Every structure is written in structure tokens, then in C-alpha cells.
Amino acid sequence: MRVAVWPRESWSRSFRYYGKRVLRLTASPDAVARGFAAGAFASFTPLMGFHFMLAAACAFLIRGNLIASALGTAVGNPLTFPFIWAATYKLGHLILGSSPHEIARREDATEHGFNLLEQSFDTLWPVIKPMMIGGIPLGLVCGALCYVIVFQSVRSYQEAKHQRLERRRTAHREAEKLEDA
Numbered sequence: 336m337r338v339a340v341w342p343r344e345s346w347s348r349s350f351r352y353y354g355k356r357v358l359r360l361t362a363s364p365d366a367v368a369r370g371f372a373a374g375a376f377a378s379f380t381p382l383m384g385f386h387f388m389l390a391a392a393c394a395f396l397i398r399g400n401l402i403a404s405a406l407g408t409a410v411g412n413p414l415t416f417p418f419i420w421a422a423t424y425k426l427g428h429l430i431l432g433s434s435p436h437e438i439a440r441r442e443d444a445t446e447h448g449f450n451l452l453e454q455s456f457d458t459l460w461p462v463i464k465p466m467m468i469g470g471i472p473l474g475l476v477c478g479a480l481c482y483v484i485v486f487q488s489v490r491s492y493q494e495a496k497h498q499r500l501e502r503r504r505t506a507h508r509e510a511e512k513l514e515d516a
Contacts, residue, residue, distance in 0.1 A: 373404045375407045
């Protein structure tokens with residue numbers, strides 16, 4: 336659990352590793368970027384536990400890479416979720432024209448503790464509805480930003496890789512010519 340929240344080595348090493356995982360996917364830059372954007376979009380929904388499935392469905396619909404969509408769901412993580420949830424909740428209420436309010440607490444909830452998993456859907460809907468509505472525009476904006484960043488990064492990486500491989504092939508051909516002479 337500690338490693339999921341605080342990496343063993345460092346944050347920068349973890350981010351570099353994660354970035355390399357995205358860059359090294361063997362698909363077109365457009366497909367990787369679409370998939371990653373689908374995963375980032377899914378992270379802005381309040382459907383905890385379903386982000387991978389939602390990201391895969393979105394990636395399938397927009398013809399994105401499914402693995403990149405799974406990697407893109409990491410936009411929503413324990414460090415970013417509090418900010419994402421607060422922003423989607425407030426934007427949802429702004430769009431709905433309502434005022435934010437807390438989950439109604441029953442008298443027995445204060446005595447026995449408040450367990451979110453034991454609440455009925457009717458009790459949770461006033462929180463989930465604005466988060467869903469606010470999550471769509473925020474998810475689209477985040478997905479668009481991620482698309483641009485990932486597309487440019489993957490394209491640059493693949494072009495550099497292609498050039499390195501071409502230089503190796505040329506050097507190998509020249510070495511064979513020298514051996515034959």
C-alpha cells in the first residue's frame with residue numbers, strides 16, 4: 336500500500352518509468368494518444384472501480400490503443416483524486432444551477448459511523464449526479480490536453496527510434512561491405 340502512494344526510489348523515477356511505458360507502445364502516435372486521452376477522461380468520472388472498463392470502451396469507440404487507455408487512467412490517482420472530485424462536484428453544481436450540499440446524515444449515522452458502502456443509491460445520487468455532470472467537460476479538457484502532449488511525445492520518440500535503427504542498418508551494411516572487400 337505504501338508503494339502505491341509513496342514510491343520506493345523517487346517520484347521522478349516513477350514518472351520517467353511510466354512515461355517510457357507509454358512511449359514504447361507499438362502503435363501509431365495517434366492511436367496511443369487517443370487511448371491515453373480516453374483513460375484520462377475516464378478518470379474524471381465518479382465511477383470508481385470502473386475506470387478501466389470505461390476507458391477501454393471509450394478507446395474502442397474512438398479507435399484508440401486499449402493499453403494506452405489503461406495507462407491513461409493513472410491521471411486519476413490517490414494524489415489527484417481529491418482535486419478531481421472537488422472540481423467535478425463544484426462544476427457539476429454550477430452547471431446544474433444548484434448549491435453544493437453535504438450528504439444528508441441520519442441520526443444513526445452519527446452514532447454508528449458513516450459508511451459510504453452501506454448507503455442507498457438515493458442517498459448517494461445528490462453527490463454522484465453533479466460529479467458525473469461536472470466530470471464530462473473537465474474530462475474532455477484533460478483528455479484533449481493529454482492527447483496533444485502524448486501525441487507529440489510518442490511521435491518524437493518513434494521518429495528518433497526510427498533514425499537510430501536506420502543508422503545502425505547503414506553502419507551494419509558498410510561493415511559487411513568492408514568484410515567482403
